[in-house]
Each structure stands twice: as C-alpha cells, then as structure tokens.
Amino acid sequence: MKALYDITPFTLLDFPDTPAAIFWFSGCNLRCVYCYNPDIVFGTAHIDEEEALAFLRRRQGLLEGVVLSGGECTTYPHLLAFCRCIKTLGYTIKLDTNGMRPDVIAALIDNKLIDYIALDYKAPESKMGEICGSGSEKRFWESFKVIRKSGINFEIRTTFHPELLSEEDIIIMSKKLKSEGYNREYYVQIFQGGMKTIGDLASSNLPIDYEKLAPYITLRS
Numbered sequence: 001m002k003a004l005y006d007i008t009p010f011t012l013l014d015f016p017d018t019p020a021a022i023f024w025f026s027g028c029n030l031r032c033v034y035c036y037n038p039d040i041v042f043g044t045a046h047i048d049e050e051e052a053l054a055f056l057r058r059r060q061g062l063l064e065g066v067v068l069s070g071g072e073c074t075t076y077p078h079l080l081a082f083c084r085c086i087k088t089l090g091y092t093i094k095l096d097t098n099g100m101r102p103d104v105i106a107a108l109i110d111n112k113l114i115d116y117i118a119l120d121y122k123a124p125e126s127k128m129g130e131i132c133g134s135g136s137e138k139r140f141w142e143s144f145k146v147i148r149k150s151g152i153n154f155e156i157r158t159t160f161h162p163e164l165l166s167e168e169d170i171i172i173m174s175k176k177l178k179s180e181g182y183n184r185e186y187y188v189q190i191f192q193g194g195m196k197t198i199g200d201l202a203s204s205n206l207p208i209d210y211e212k213l214a215p216y217i218t219l220r221s
C-alpha cells in the first residue's frame with residue numbers, strides 16, 4: 001500500500017541528536033487553517049512501504065533515525081507493521097502527531113516502536129473547530145496521559161497565530177500542562193506567513209507580548 005507523499009533524505013533539525021530522514025505521510029484527520037502542508041494533507045501517497053524501506057537500507061550507517069511526519073501518520077492503517085520493519089533495520093523513530101489518535105499512540109508505545117514524540121497541543125476545546133476544523137482537546141489529553149505514563153522522551157508544541165489564539169490562551173495552555181505534570185519545554189512557534197496554507201492565512205499584524213509569554217513558553221523559530 002502506498003504510504004508516503006514524500007521523503008526528506010536528511011535532516012539534523014527534526015529529531016533531537018539524531019541524523020534522520022523524514023517520511024511524509026499523506027492525509028490528515030484535521031484541517032488546521034495554518035497548515036503549511038496542504039499538498040501533503042490533500043495529496044495522494046505515491047511512495048510505497050517497500051520503496052521507503054529500500055531507501056533506508058541504502059542509508060544504513062549514514063542515518064540513525066526516521067521522523068514520521070505528514071499529514072498525520074497515525075491515520076495510516078499499517079503504521080505498526082511499517083514501524084516494525086523500520087525498527088528491524090536498526091533505526092530509531094520519532095513520531096510527529098496531532099494527538100487525535102491516542103489509541104494508535106498507545107499501541108506504538110506498547111509495542112516499543114517509538115523513541116521520541118513531538119505532540120501538538122493545538123488549542124483549547126472552544127477553539128479546536130475554528131483552528132483545526134475538527135478534533136478535540138480531550139483527545140490531546142488522552143494522548144498526553146498515555147505518553148507521559150510511558151516515560152518516553154517527548155515534547156509539546158503549539159503554533160501561535162495571534163488572531164486565532166490569544167496570549168491568555170497560551171498561558172492557560174501552559175499552566176494546564178504544568179498542572180498535568182509536564183515539566184519540559186513548552187515550544188511555541190509563531191506562525192509565519194508567505195507560504196500556502198490550508199486556510200490561506202496571512203501573518204498577523206497584531207503585536208505579540210513576548211514579555212508576558214516568556215515565563216510560560218520556549219519560543220521556537
């Protein structure tokens with residue numbers, strides 16, 4: 001079955017301390033207005049698993065990890081089996097996820113198929129529809145709890161567009177993370193315009209109060 005929209009053959013930026021490739025899974029269960037990857041979200045997969053695994057065989061000894069990104073890779077029906085094959089080749093795996101499939105995340109963790117997770121915290125429940133088209137904060141928290149309980153290395157991140165989320169929203173989200181026991185960096189990335197997005201979103205002219213946010217977040221460019 002075709003799984004991937006594309007492969008980035010090499011990155012040093014996307015998997016902490018790990019030279020990696022990025023596998024871009026097509027399709028997503030959300031429609032975030034700020035999404036920079038509409039071609040991947042709406043596109044058709046045209047790289048099959050065998051092609052991707054052949055690529056990894058050629059890169060053995062050069063790369064150490066694979067980032068599963070997209071799109072949303074947890075919507076791919078054969079993800080567990082695919083991860084098993086990747087692991088058999090000796091690679092570590094990082095999962096990039098919007099957290100809307102806690103069942104899949106739990107299965108990946110239970111089967112020891114994932115080494116690092118970047119989990120998106122999209123928005124408070126009241127803004128999920130406006131920002132992501134669907135989804136629920138409740139499912140984010142289910143994923144969060146599964147990951148936290150597992151002891152796996154992970155990070156939480158949010159994309160911030162000041163016309164979609166307020167500084168107050170971000171502070172509330174940060175405090176909620178803390179109250180749920182999250183004591184790592186809370187990465188916030190400011191939306192940058194100038195690229196095609198699902199919602200044709202432009203950068204905001206609203207000023208951002210970085211001083212107010214500073215105690216609660218780690219800015220990521």
Ligand code: SF4
Pocket residue numbers: 028029030031032034035036037041070071072098
């Ligand atoms: S930003 Fe939203 S729509 Fe785009 S891939 Fe991530 S979860 Fe899917």
